[in-house]
Amino acid sequence: MKAIALVPLKPDSLYLGELPTPVIDDVPGGRGVLVNVLRVGLCGTDREIQAGEYGAPPPGSGFLVLGHESLGQVEQVGSQVTQFAPGDYVVATVRRPGNSPYDAIGMQDMSTDDEYHEHGINLLHGFFTEQYVDTTEFLTKIPAGLRSVGVLTEPMSVVEKGVSQAYEIQQRLRIWNPKVAAVLGAGTIGLLATLLLRLGGLEVVTMALEEGPYLNSELVESLGARYVSTRQVSLAEAAKLYGPFDLMFEATGHSPLVFESMQVLGKNGVLVMASVTGGDRVLEVPSDAINMGFVLGNKVAVGTVNASNGHYQAAVRSMASAETIYPGWLSRLLTHPVPGLDNYQKAFGLLSGRNQQIKVFMEVAPFT
Ligand SMILES: [Zn+2]
Numbered sequence: 001m002k003a004i005a006l007v008p009l010k011p012d013s014l015y016l017g018e019l020p021t022p023v024i025d026d027v028p029g030g031r032g033v034l035v036n037v038l039r040v041g042l043c044g045t046d047r048e049i050q051a052g053e054y055g056a057p058p059p060g061s062g063f064l065v066l067g068h069e070s071l072g073q074v075e076q077v078g079s080q081v082t083q084f085a086p087g088d089y090v091v092a093t094v095r096r097p098g099n100s101p102y103d104a105i106g107m108q109d110m111s112t113d114d115e116y117h118e119h120g121i122n123l124l125h126g127f128f129t130e131q132y133v134d135t136t137e138f139l140t141k142i143p144a145g146l147r148s149v150g151v152l153t154e155p156m157s158v159v160e161k162g163v164s165q166a167y168e169i170q171q172r173l174r175i176w177n178p179k180v181a182a183v184l185g186a187g188t189i190g191l192l193a194t195l196l197l198r199l200g201g202l203e204v205v206t207m208a209l210e211e212g213p214y215l216n217s218e219l220v221e222s223l224g225a226r227y228v229s230t231r232q233v234s235l236a237e238a239a240k241l242y243g244p245f246d247l248m249f250e251a252t253g254h255s256p257l258v259f260e261s262m263q264v265l266g267k268n269g270v271l272v273m274a275s276v277t278g279g280d281r282v283l284e285v286p287s288d289a290i291n292m293g294f295v296l297g298n299k300v301a302v303g304t305v306n307a308s309n310g311h312y313q314a315a316v317r318s319m320a321s322a323e324t325i326y327p328g329w330l331s332r333l334l335t336h337p338v339p340g341l342d343n344y345q346k347a348f349g350l351l352s353g354r355n356q357q358i359k360v361f362m363e364v365a366p367f368t
Pocket of ligand 1: 043045155
């Protein structure tokens with residue numbers, strides 16, 4: 001069967017390759033679930049792997065199949081599988097357990113291992129192919145009513161983890177009752193963070209470079225959040241005008257903004273850092289002022305990466321709420337469908353171009 005693969009760390013080595021077609025017994029003991037891939041989303045991670053910045057093939061393989069934002073439909077289940085049935089829509093977890101104590105308790109997103117096992121990113125083939133076989137514990141069921149937006153489940157799970165971490169940390173404050181959040185970045189993650197925080201009842205100020213109105217700013221405003229272009233209003237000015245910010249969610253991919261956020265974060269506030277920055281940028285910062293603000297203001301900054309199974313389930317619940325409260329909003333993020341694995345060059349071209357895209361995704365197979 002077809003698969004979109006590349007040679008990790010070798011820039012622009014993308015090609016349409018072949019993988020052996022999986023069978024249900026690839027997972028022993030009747031515990032396998034054979035899934036037909038329907039849709040796979042692309043994001044900056046795919047672009048960075050394609051550019052040769054990171055990524056590793058499975059042991060013994062000279063190539064890596066890309067694709068981590070999947071949506072599939074169950075084709076066949078093993079004799080011992082009761083939780084899933086043919087026809088169910090499913091999303092597969094990206095990070096898989098390694099060897100640390102966190103991996104052992106289902107918190108592989110908190111792994112302290114040196115090497116992560118991530119489908120389509122590191123050491124495990126991804127989902128840019130036609131079928132895969134998995135075990136039930138790494139599959140999340142997607143209600144049929146959400147299938148058209150199901151490809152957003154993985155990015156939503158990342159947001160769920162970041163926000164739930166913030167709330168867990170803030171239990172230190174006993175009576176924390178956040179009112180205003182700032183989201184930095186209005187790409188897929190920033191938009192989904194805006195959505196989740198609005199579903200949680202917060203006022204949200206979402207900031208990005210572009211001046212509105214454009215699709216992303218309209219999507220922010222249609223959630224009842226405020227869109228601010230940082231070309232017109234600086235982060236510091238926005239904090240004065242609309243803050244104090246109790247929670248900040250950084251998802252721009254531009255690391256200097258982390259330190260600006262630290263300066264404007266409100267007292268007792270929490271900063272969630274969700275950008276993976278593979279570069280080597282160096283910055284001069286007002287370290288005394290940032291440090292003093294954190295000490296005297298009891299502030300917290302926390303890094304967050306991908307998600308464990310529970311966050312995928314939370315993502316499904318939030319997406320179901322969103323479809324009720326903001327009907328049709330999620331589907332407006334799906335701006336660039338690309339049909340057929342054969343068209344992978346087009347999909348990756350869209351990803352690197354400036355096409356006002358929010359979510360580029362490949363339609364590997366049509367809904368039936
Ligand atoms: Zn992604």
